[in-house]
Amino acid sequence: MNKQFDVAVIGAGAAGMMCAAVAGQRGKRVVLIDHASRLAEKIRISGGGRCNFTNLHAGTANFLSENPHFCKSALSRYTPQDFLSLMKRHGIAWHEKHKGQLFCDDSAEDIIRMLKAECDAGKVQWRMPCAVDDVSPAEGGGYVLKTSSGEISAENVVIATGGLSIPKIGATDFAHKIARQFGIKVIEPRPALVPLTFDAKSWEPFVPLSGISLEVDIETGEKKSKIVFREDLLFTHKGLSGPGVLQISSYWQPGTPIRINLLPELDVAEDLIQAKTMTKKNLANYLAQYLPARLVDGLLAAHGFDGDLKIPDMQDKRLRALGEKLNRWELVPDGSEGYRKAEVTRGGIDTRALSQQSMMATKVPGLYFIGEAVDVTGWLGGFNFQWAWASGSAAGAAL
Numbered sequence: 001m002n003k004q005f006d007v008a009v010i011g012a013g014a015a016g017m018m019c020a021a022v023a024g025q026r027g028k029r030v031v032l033i034d035h036a037s038r039l040a041e042k043i044r045i046s047g048g049g050r051c052n053f054t055n056l057h058a059g060t061a062n063f064l065s066e067n068p069h070f071c072k073s074a075l076s077r078y079t080p081q082d083f084l085s086l087m088k089r090h091g092i093a094w095h096e097k098h099k100g101q102l103f104c105d106d107s108a109e110d111i112i113r114m115l116k117a118e119c120d121a122g123k124v125q126w127r128m129p130c131a132v133d134d135v136s137p138a139e140g141g142g143y144v145l146k147t148s149s150g151e152i153s154a155e156n157v158v159i160a161t162g163g164l165s166i167p168k169i170g171a172t173d174f175a176h177k178i179a180r181q182f183g184i185k186v187i188e189p190r191p192a193l194v195p196l197t198f199d200a201k202s203w204e205p206f207v208p209l210s211g212i213s214l215e216v217d218i219e220t221g222e223k224k225s226k227i228v229f230r231e232d233l234l235f236t237h238k239g240l241s242g243p244g245v246l247q248i249s250s251y252w253q254p255g256t257p258i259r260i261n262l263l264p265e266l267d268v269a270e271d272l273i274q275a276k277t278m279t280k281k282n283l284a285n286y287l288a289q290y291l292p293a294r295l296v297d298g299l300l301a302a303h304g305f306d307g308d309l310k311i312p313d314m315q316d317k318r319l320r321a322l323g324e325k326l327n328r329w330e331l332v333p334d335g336s337e338g339y340r341k342a343e344v345t346r347g348g349i350d351t352r353a354l355s356q357q358s359m360m361a362t363k364v365p366g367l368y369f370i371g372e373a374v375d376v377t378g379w380l381g382g383f384n385f386q387w388a389w390a391s392g393s394a395a396g397a398a399l
């Protein structure tokens with residue numbers, strides 16, 4: 001059978017465009033298919049419109065996966081420096097915000113334009129908007145795609161349709177369906193990098209704190225599985241958000257607690273007990289030297305402490321109980337704000353079914369999975385795009 005294309009890439013997001021450009025520039029006949037009418041919407045809205053496009057410190061430790069070493073090979077073959085070289089060639093200015101997070105100076109649109117130009121340089125053909133209804137093995141090898149733009153045949157198919165987050169801009173479970181169709185396991189998908197919620201009644205006392213943000217230590221898990229982030233936390237009407245909570249949400253298991261240290265640099269109980277002989281202040285005024293007064297008032301009320309009590313009049317036992325609430329506040333979320341608000345999806349295509357060199361399904365020759373569709377989930381801070389570039393490039397180079 002005379003194949004129309006060497007490669008059909010389904011999903012023209014971060015990973016799909018990178019893969020199509022790399023394969024096209026290697027002389028492959030590539031078609032890039034997407035059902036959306038606007039190109040790369042997730043890149044456009046990312047990083048508040050400036051796209052946190054990579055992280056200088058990207059390494060395997062910044063990714064979650066049931067197969068934690070899988071991402072190492074692709075990440076080491078396409079590094080943040082490689083992406084910066086590409087940006088330099090396109091004259092795109094950038095800056096570091098903090099912790100190695102790199103953003104465009106101007107707009108995320110610059111990244112989209114750059115990837116589009118790279119695809120053009122590889123003579124990539126586009127089908128967009130175009131829905132793919134079916135992907136089946138063709139007689140004599142390769143694949144046939146039934147699409148809203150007609151039948152497409154290709155020697156290889158790359159699934160780059162991303163995760164489930166933000167369905168209103170076109171996220172679908174296409175990758176999972178294709179995986180199941182070809183007998184490839186899917187690790188249960190879950191919203192990640194997502195605000196956490198609490199049942200309305202238990203959260204009621206904390207609702208007045210909504211809008212307050214502060215740097216905390218936030219952790220989840222026990223012993224070996226324990227993970228801690230020092231990042232900002234934000235109180236919301238429904239629960240907790242902010243970078244610290246988004247990070248911990250990826251590791252949080254439903255039904256288990258998270259623990260928050262609101263004053264990571266201070267042993268609050270020890271400090272309060274020592275203060276008994278050194279201050280005549282009441283509890284609320286004393287704590288207001290460490291935390292915003294509105295937060296102190298709200299927390300004391302929510303935890304059942306009288307802020308008007310003079311510290312010297314308080315029993316050590318009570319001060320220790322308060323210290324525990326401020327240094328080790330344990331609470332059990334009842335869920336998350338779900339895919340509507342999640343930045344990414346954890347879980348996805350089981351990497352044990354893929355080659356770490358090429359991203360090809362080892363038992364299904366010619367079928368590849370890249371980007372967020374795969375069970376490799378990055379931390380907040382540019383890591384997810386780095387995975388999209390690295391996995392896209394790995395497949396593009398192997399096709």
Ligand code: FDA
Nearest residue numbers: 011013014015035046047052161162174371372382384385
């Ligand atoms: P991506 O989602 O980019 O692309 C998938 C493409 O497939 C889409 O174009 C979609 O239309 C198409 N598609 C889906 N189903 C299809 C179907 N059935 N048929 C045809 N096409 C289909 N990451 C980061 O590193 N830094 C950041 O600053 C941010 N910021 C950010 C903000 C917000 C609000 C969100 C939601 C996410 C982020 N992310 C992020 C995460 C990042 O956007 C994400 O991990 C990557 O875009 C994943 O790239 P992919 O190419 O795998 O999927």
